[in-house]
Amino acid sequence: MSKTAVAPVIPSADPPDLPVVEDVSTRLTSVELFAGAGGLALGCQMAGFKSVATVERDRWACDTVRENKQRGHELVADWNVYEGDVRKFEWSVVTEDVALVAGGPPCQPFSTGGLAKAADDPRDMFPATAEIIAGLRPKAFIIENVRGLTRSAFADYYEYIQLRLALPTAIAKQGEEWIEHLHRLRAAIGNRQRYGLNYIVMPTLVNAADYGVPQQRHRVFIVGFRGDLDVEWTFPAATHSKHALLHSQWITGEYWEEHEVPKSKRPERPKAQVPEYLIADEPKQRWRTVRDALVGLPEPTLRPSRTVLNHELQPGARSYPGHTGSPLDMPAKALKAGGHGVPGGENMLRNVDGSIRYFTVRESARLQTFPDDYELHGSWGEAMRQLGNAVPVLLGQVVAESVHKALIKEGFNS
Structure with missing residues (x-):
């Protein structure tokens, strides 16, 4: 692997003008789960968030982030990278008030190229994601995954994921199957306030090409804001056609x-x-x-x-x-x-x-x-595996910047 320092080469057909946020007073704390080589995490950093914990279990992907940090790359200079399973991470070390949890749980349980076993796949990390959100109580979250998640075969589980994220403290009972838990969540969502912590969840299927990414990449974004914050937000409108x-x-x-x-x-x-x-x-x-x-x-x-x-x-x-x-x-x-x-x-x-x-x-x-x-x-x-698993940085930035602006507008900058 070459260590030669090079200057960036900028494409002539410029993507949307979304510069890195420089005003540190507007930076909000974030936690990145399943960070991979850093696609979504880099987008969040560029949008105005500051990562206090970046968690990824793959050694190669962690090495990518660590080596860029060692080389002094400004976007990852302050990241705390933890190599390991998000379920085994000691979350009590995160003492800051977390504004955002962002991440893309493994897509293999829902990908058309995988076994499509959803909840029966041990790599399904959506329940773990909900548990982490329950513990950290972030003001918002951005969860990304493949569009295969929206297939009709996964309709019930897709609904379950959204309800599980909307009511992260409404955990499954001992021995309860997810479909049984789904029925309880359906009944509970109408009285979400009784659970205290709850989120307004908004899923959107997008094509990255519609946002200036030179790639037709269809992905699901599930964005949520804490119910007690009364934040007004809609998914960013497409900019390219x-x-x-x-x-x-x-x-x-x-x-x-x-x-x-x-x-x-x-x-x-x-x-x-x-x-x-x-x-x-x-x-x-x-x-x-x-x-x-x-x-x-x-x-x-x-x-x-x-x-x-x-x-x-x-x-x-x-x-x-x-x-x-x-x-x-x-x-x-x-x-x-x-x-x-x-x-x-x-x-x-x-x-x-x-x-x-x-x-x-x-x-x-x-x-x-x-x-x-x-x-x-x-x-x-x-390296291609890391890139193929990544969220396009620009798309991550577009979504994260809209969330950042919504939080700052409502005064949630501390």
């Missing part, structure tokens, strides 16, 4: 002009109808594409780049039916946690001429909107 991208490519041509792509190097125009006019109430900013994300990066070689972190060509990419990679001039497919042979070839780039290759770690980090000076620890496959 597919129609705006198609319009800039095939009606005005601005996209190709911006990238200086001659007509001979452009893909074929889509057979589907391209909107000649943008819809009035649709976001005017265009989806960001793979080409946008890779601006400024040199073409990778088999030798590590001396100027860019984690930028080395991984050989062996193959294309076959159903495994075609991400087209250059659309947002990428959702990166998968792993390296070779994943369904759909999500971790591969497909050029206009049909040639394919694997994304480098840095290119994948760009697609997940990690800072260019944030180094991923481990081999290509290990």
Whole structure:
């Protein structure tokens, strides 16, 4: 792994202007669960939260955060990283009044690529998350997971998760199955005040591309505010759209002009109808594409780049039916946690001429909107696993900033 210090390279198609909050007086405390390589946690830090505990059980992901902290990365400089199971962490060491609990419980119990065993999967950490929230009593929480959680097969359990987070102290009885607990929670939610601690829970399914992330990544966010705070909040509105991208490519041509792509190097125009006019109430900013994300990066070689972190060509990419990679001039497919042979070839780039290759770690980090000076620890496959499991930093920042603003507006800044 290269330790060469490099300056960040900024893509030309800028994401929304969401700078790192510098006013320390407005920083609110947060706890990050299942932090991984830091996607959601970095977004929360950039949005104005200060982590007092960052918990992750995977050693490689913890090493990523620790090594960036050792290198002096400003976003993680003050993080307290705890490697281990959130259920075994001694939460009594967190003595601060916690404003936010954020995290993405393991998605494998609900992923279409997993066994889809939900509550019967030992990796289901939603009950543990509710118990931690009950103990810390944060003003708000942001919980993220895969859209597979919203499948009809999981309808009851999805409802159970929301009710469990809404009434975190209404725990299951000894030997009580979750479905029995669900029936009790359904009856209890109408009189939530009797439990004291309760949360107004708002779930939303979003596509990261609609928020400036150069990747079509559909995720569920479950956001909750403590019931006694009376906070007004709605999920942030989309800022980018597919129609705006198609319009800039095939009606005005601005996209190709911006990238200086001659007509001979452009893909074929889509057979589907391209909107000649943008819809009035649709976001005017265009989806960001793979080409946008890779601006400024040199073409990778088999030798590590001396100027860019984690930028080395991984050989062996193959294309076959159903495994075609991400087209250059659309947002990428959702990166998968792993390296070779994943369904759909999500971790591969497909050029206009049909040639394919694997994304480098840095290119994948760009697609997940990690800072260019944030180094991923481990081999290509290990780093890709960390990135594939991560929340896009920008999306995390958008959501966390909206929560931060809602809390600050109501005066909850202490």
